[in-house]
Structures are given as C-alpha cells and as structure tokens.
Amino acid sequence: EGKDGAHAWTRVWVSKGRVLYCGESMVSDANAVIKTNQWTGERYYCLNNSMVVILDSQGDIVGEIPLPSGSGPGQFNLRGDICGDRDGNVYIVDFYNHRIQIFNRTGAFQRIVSVGGMYSFWLGADEEGNIYVSGQDGGMQLDKYNRDGEKIRRFSDIGYDYEGGMLISKDGSIMCGLRNGNITWRSGENGTLIYQNSGQKLVNIDKEGR
Secondary structure, eight states: OOOTSSSOOOOEEEEETTTEEEEEOOOTTTEEOOOOOOTTTOOOEEEETTTEEETTTTTTTTEEEEOOOSSOOOOOOOOEEEETTTTTOOOEEEEEEEEEEEEESSOOOEEEOOOOOOOEEEEEOOOOEEEEEESSSSSSSEEOOOOOOOEEEEEEESSSSSEEEEEEETTOEEEEEEEEEEEEEEOTTTEHHHHHHHOOOOOOOOTTTO
C-alpha cells in the first residue's frame, strides 16, 4: 500500500506473481470484495464487479467467474455478497435480478435460486448445503433454502438492518453483524437468540464454528 500528496491510499492484491487488483483501499472502494469460504479455506476476490477470482487455501488460482451484465444465466444486474459451501460451490447475489447464482469451484455455472422479490444483501451456507439469504422484502428478512433451491423457512423476527455480514456455524446457528453495533448469534431452527455482543458489527468464524 502507498500514498502520495495527490492520491488516496492504493491497495494491490497479488497471488503468486499475478496482480489481482490495484485500486483504492477496500475502505473506500465498494466494488472490491474479498471473502473466505469458512468450510474450505478458499478465497474469493471480486475485481471491480467484472470478475470473481477463486483461490485455493494455498493461494493458487483455481477458477474465475466473469460478471457480464444481463439477466440470463451467468449474467448479473449488480453483483452482491459472495459465499461458498463445503463442496467449494460459490454463491453470488444477483441483486436486481432477485436471485442467487451458483458456480462450482472452477467457475462453471451450475444453477439459479430465485429469491422472489427480495433485494438480497448477505449470504451464508451451512454444512448441509442450505443457503441463508438476508435482505429487504417488506422489511428486513432472512430466508433459508435447501440445496434444491426450495425456501424452507423465513425468519422475520430476528432483527433488522443487517450491515456487518452473516455466517453460519458448524451447528447451523446464524451469526449476524447489525448496524447498531451488535453481533447476534441465533438458532438456525427457530431464530431464538443464543448470544449477543455489543460494540462490534463485523463477524468471522473458523472451520470449527468458533
């Protein structure tokens, strides 16, 4: 990173000799995203809404997902959050098309999950391959879908204003960062509050669910 008198901080992402991204720091660049698959350790770098690069846990590039504009399979109308499951599949929010697009770990398109009229903000996947999607749909909602893309539950009573992300623990409980500075951890079965911590709104979790 560096900075001179005329320019903001600049960040360069490099993996084994390949420059993945060069631009302003993530603090000021809303289009730059880096996410880690909590189950496999793979990492997803989104480059200016034009490409998602998939790296394995050793930093080797194993796949790329282009993000062309449109409404067909593999096309996006504003890319949103990204997550991965234990099989290495990659889930990407397609915001204005109201859907989640799913790719394999090498970047090949797999299928689409429709989220109805929801404007989706955050994604999570549990160990069984269920998908959790939070977003705006007549208020902030959190929906759970099975591996086949069927909605099996709506949690409409677990809080609003998701801002800090969402992760699913090994036992299926849901961890969310909230705009008011709280982290909540709730049951994936019925939404019951398990734990709340004030003063933070960003969350992370390891392979053991900690």
